[in-house]
Each structure stands twice: as structure tokens, then as C-alpha cells.
Amino acid sequence: MVWLGVCSEGVTPLVILDTGTVNHQRYIDEVLPVALKYGNxxxxxxxxxxxxxxxxHTHKLSQKWCNDHFPGVIDKDHWPPNSPYLNPLDCSIWDKFVHKVNWNKAQSKKKLIxxxxxxxxxxRKEVVLKSCKSWTNPGHSILAPGFRSAPGFRSGFDRNPIKSGNYRREPIGIL
Incomplete structure (x- = not known):
């Protein structure tokens, strides 16, 4: 699994989990600390x-970890299901990322990574910023009344080219 977060200031470090599956504990231990450190x-x-x-993400312990550590969280009850158009990564950034990969060089797992x-x-940061700005308005409309939101929402994505040996969509994490 490959996880990457994006925000109005750029992208997080890439998290590569190239063995096993991602359950809530692995997500808490290996992905969320990267998101938190970058965000802070x-x-x-x-x-x-x-x-x-x-x-x-929706597991009660993942939700608790996020609520305990992040200053603001859009929890699972305030994020519409099946809503890729509310995510700048699904709309724009993932496409840009895929076009930046030289797939001819990815002849082994090590070279792919x-x-x-x-x-x-x-x-480019300008591309990320433009995508985040275009997402902010629809994103704000899904928030519960009284929710404290930060300017310049963050969003993230991940894909799993390692598991399948090629590009394929497999949502796991968002920052």
C-alpha cells in the first residue's frame, strides 16, 4: 500500500507498506504518525x-486516535460515503502523480518504490494548491454546524501499485 497526504502547502512524505494488509492498528502505528508530524x-x-x-479509518480506535491527536478532524459521521469528487486527490492530484512516474523504470519492487x-x-506545489482551493468550498459544506475548520483543507490519497505490479486504485488513507 502506498499512502500520501496532500494539503494546501504540498505533499506529505510517502508511506510505503509493501507487505501484509492494512488494518486499523497498522494504520494507527505507521500512517497516522506521519500525517500528524507533517501536519503539525x-x-x-x-x-x-x-x-x-x-x-x-472508520474503526473506533482509529477515530479515537485521530480525535486525541489532531487539532481538528472531520470524523466518519461527517464525511459522505462514496464521495470522490469531494477529494482533490481523486479529482486531480492522483492523475498528476501518475503522469510523473516513469513506468518504464519500475521493473522491480525496489525500482518502483x-x-x-x-x-x-x-x-508542483502550484498544482496542489489549485486543487485544494477548488475543493475547499464543497468540503466546507459537509461540515457539521459549529465545526472549527482550518483554512485550506487537507486531503490525501493512496494507491497500491506494489501489490498488483501496476497502477490500480485502492483507497486506504486520506490526510
């Missing part, structure tokens, strides 16, 4: 965390 470094207390409805890391660095 970039936004401090002005951070809102958003993720999709994948089982590792190296190429994915290079591709992340090739995503």
Missing part, C-alpha cells in the same frame, strides 16, 4: 484532518 510541522494547531471511509518517491517530488 506545517500547520501547527490550525490543522484539520480528513480521511475516507476505508475500514482502517524509488520511482514513486521521485514522482512525489515532481508534483
Amino acid at each position: 510541522n506545517v500547520f501547527g494547531d490550525d490543522l484539520t484532518f480528513q480521511q475516507d471511509g476505508a475500514k482502517p 524509488a520511482e514513486l518517491k521521485r514522482a512525489v517530488k515532481r508534483i
Whole structure:
């Protein structure tokens, strides 16, 4: 599994979980700390965390971890199911990322991982910012009354090219 978060300031470090499956505990242990560290470094207390409805995200312990650690969270009860158009990654950024990967160089798992890391660095900040800005208005409309939201919502994505040996969509995490 490959996880990457995106926000108005750019992209998070790439998280690569190349063995096993991702359950709630693995998500809590290996993905959420990366999202939190990046978010705190970039936004401090002005951070809102958003993720999709994948089982590792909606598990009660994952939800508790997020509520205990992130300054702001859009929880599972305030995020519409099956709503890829509310995610800038599904609408724009993933396509940009895929086009930055030199698939001819990805001839082994090791080379694929190296190429994915290079591709992340090739995503221009202006493209990410434009996508996040276009997402902010629909994103704000789904929030519950009184929810404290941060300017410049964050969103994220992941894909699993490692498992299948090629590009394929497999939602797991969102920042």
C-alpha cells in the first residue's frame, strides 16, 4: 500500500507498506504518525484532518486516535460515503502523480518504490494548491454546524501499485 497526504502547502512524505494488509492498528502505528508530524510541522494547531471511509479509518480506535491527536478532524459521521469528487486527490492530484512516474523504470519492487518517491517530488506545489482551493468550498459544506475548520483543507490519497505490479486504485488513507 502506498499512502500520501496532500494539503494546501504540498505533499506529505510517502508511506510505503509493501507487505501484509492494512488494518486499523497498522494504520494507527505507521500512517497516522506521519500525517500528524507533517501536519503539525506545517500547520501547527490550525490543522484539520480528513480521511475516507476505508475500514482502517472508520474503526473506533482509529477515530479515537485521530480525535486525541489532531487539532481538528472531520470524523466518519461527517464525511459522505462514496464521495470522490469531494477529494482533490481523486479529482486531480492522483492523475498528476501518475503522469510523473516513469513506468518504464519500475521493473522491480525496489525500482518502483524509488520511482514513486521521485514522482512525489515532481508534483508542483502550484498544482496542489489549485486543487485544494477548488475543493475547499464543497468540503466546507459537509461540515457539521459549529465545526472549527482550518483554512485550506487537507486531503490525501493512496494507491497500491506494489501489490498488483501496476497502477490500480485502492483507497486506504486520506490526510
